[in-house]
Amino acid sequence: MFTLAAADRSMIDTVIDFAQRMVKDRLVTGTSGNISCLLQSGSHIAITPTGVPYHELTVDKMSVVHLSGDHCRGLFPSSETPMHLGIYQGRKDVQAVVHTHSMYATTFAVLGEPIPALHYMIAALGGNEIPVTSHYAQYGTLELAQSAVSAMGDVFSGVLLRNHGAITVGTSVAKAYQHAILVEEMAELYYRTRCIGDPKLLTNQQMHDVFDGFKTYGKQNEKVGSLLLVTLQ
Numbered sequence: 737m738f739t740l741a742a743a744d745r746s747m748i749d750t751v752i753d754f755a756q757r758m759v760k761d762r763l764v765t766g767t768s769g770n771i772s773c774l775l776q777s778g779s780h781i782a783i784t785p786t787g788v789p790y791h792e793l794t795v796d797k798m799s800v801v802h803l804s805g806d807h808c809r810g811l812f813p814s815s816e817t818p819m820h821l822g823i824y825q826g827r828k829d830v831q832a833v834v835h836t837h838s839m840y841a842t843t844f845a846v847l848g849e850p851i852p853a854l855h856y857m858i859a860a861l862g863g864n865e866i867p868v869t870s871h872y873a874q875y876g877t878l879e880l881a882q883s884a885v886s887a888m889g890d891v892f893s894g895v896l897l898r899n900h901g902a903i904t905v906g907t908s909v910a911k912a913y914q915h916a917i918l919v920e921e922m923a924e925l926y927y928r929t930r931c932i933g934d935p936k937l938l939t940n941q942q943m944h945d946v947f948d949g950f951k952t953y954g955k956q957n958e959k960v961g962s963l964l965l966v967t968l969q
């Protein structure tokens with residue numbers, strides 16, 4: 737049986753923590769959705785098991801699966817394991833994957849509409865929109881895995897799965913989860929603005945400027961000095 741390193745156990749604890757938060761944050765109900773992370777070996781993932789309520793999860797119940805698809809440890813893995821594996825195989829920058837059925841994101845997934853550049857934070861998800869998969873595919877199938885991987889491409893950190901939900905990735909479990917919250921926030925904002933009007937979208941140039949700004953966004957600057965580049969009149 738696969739032996740977990742201490743660092744793996746700690747990472748799996750984090751996955752369990754965020755899996756339980758998914759219910760509290762209303763990103764999923766019951767046992768739907770799933771979370772995984774890449775283990776230290778780089779060749780195995782830990783993923784939430786199928787059909788187990790998140791509040792009952794323990795490190796030993798969590799499933800460990802080789803990137804080739806072999807189940808090595810713990811309970812039987814989530815039905816969406818092929819989708820997670822496909823993403824890890826295609827994207828070497830991904831350390832964690834979060835799949836939800838959050839309400840507003842799923843609303844647009846049902847409409848088959850991407851979330852456009854209605855707010856600068858869309859850029860934090862890698863592009864000028866949150867894309868939607870090209871077609872519906874049944875849960876747990878390789879077809880769904882392939883359509884998710886294809887919509888995700890090389891850059892996106894969040895996509896909508898037609899008539900199903902959303903999937904996000906990150907360089908850590910916390911980042912992937914933050915992206916899941918952001919996808920839902922952007923979808924809710926789009927829904928709300930469309931309810932009362934015609935949302936004015938950011939232009940490609942404006943989004944380009946946001947991407948430039950994100951290179952230093954949130955980073956502390958050691959220098960002190962004026963924060964205004966020009967004198968305000």
Ligand SMILES: [Zn+2]
Binds near residue numbers: 768835836875
């Ligand atoms: Zn699902």
